[in-house]
Amino acid sequence: MEPISIAAATAVAMRYVIPAIRELGVQVLEKSTDAVGDSVVGFGQRVLHLLLGGRTRGDQPILEAAVERRVVAVAQNPGQSKASDQLEGVIEDLLAADPVLLTALSELLGRAPAESAGPTDRSVHVGRDNTGPIVTGDGNIVRGG
Numbered sequence: 001m002e003p004i005s006i007a008a009a010t011a012v013a014m015r016y017v018i019p020a021i022r023e024l025g026v027q028v029l030e031k032s033t034d035a036v037g038d039s040v041v042g043f044g045q046r047v048l049h050l051l052l053g054g055r056t057r058g059d060q061p062i063l064e065a066a067v068e069r070r071v072v073a074v075a076q077n078p079g080q081s082k083a084s085d086q087l088e089g090v091i092e093d094l095l096a097a098d099p100v101l102l103t104a105l106s107e108l109l110g111r112a113p114a115e116s117a118g119p120t121d122r123s124v125h126v127g128r129d130n131t132g133p134i135v136t137g138d139g140n141i142v143r144g145g
Contacts, residue, residue, distance in 0.1 A: 004106045006095045012109050013047050014088050018074070020044025025075040029068060039113040050108055051094060051101070060101075063094040 004012075020028050023041045028048060048071065052064050070087035077083060095102045 004102075004109070006092055006102060009095060009102060009105050009109060010088055010092045012112070013051075013091060013105060014084070016040060016044035016047050016112065017071075017087070017091075018044070018078075018084060020048065021071055021074045022078045026072050028075070029071060043113050047105070047108065050105060051091060053101070060094065060098055063090060063097060066090045067094060 020041045021044070024045065028045050029052070048067075051067055067087065067090050070083060070090055073083040074080075074087055095105065
């Protein structure tokens with residue numbers, strides 16, 4: 001498998017971790033995956049378990065505790081992007097501190113299931129009679145003419 005950057009691995013991992021947190025809440029941190037039926041959610045839980053695997057070198061225990069705190073914050077308020085952004089940042093820090101973990105995550109992500117086609121917080125739904133503009137992205141300003 002071709003090496004993956006820390007940022008790329010984190011971005012892909014977040015596509016699975018966030019749905020798992022939204023679906024399972026803080027229970028996503030539990031070791032059991034018996035109750036997880038959705039392949040994307042179950043995979044996201046496996047990603048988190050890999051990230052929180054208990055490595056003992058350097059700052060990993062501190063970073064793993066930070067990941068857990070951010071997971072709880074996202075679970076408590078899933079619509080808040082700040083908590084998700086902080087979770088992404090601490091996952092990047094954890095991967096930067098542990099190249100072996102980055103390799104293991106890259107290998108796991110290589111076996112990732114197809115993402116669900118369900119709506120996300122950035123999805124666009126167009127009704128049958130919608131004739132207005134569709135604007136996507138961040139920071140857009142739309143003014144009527």
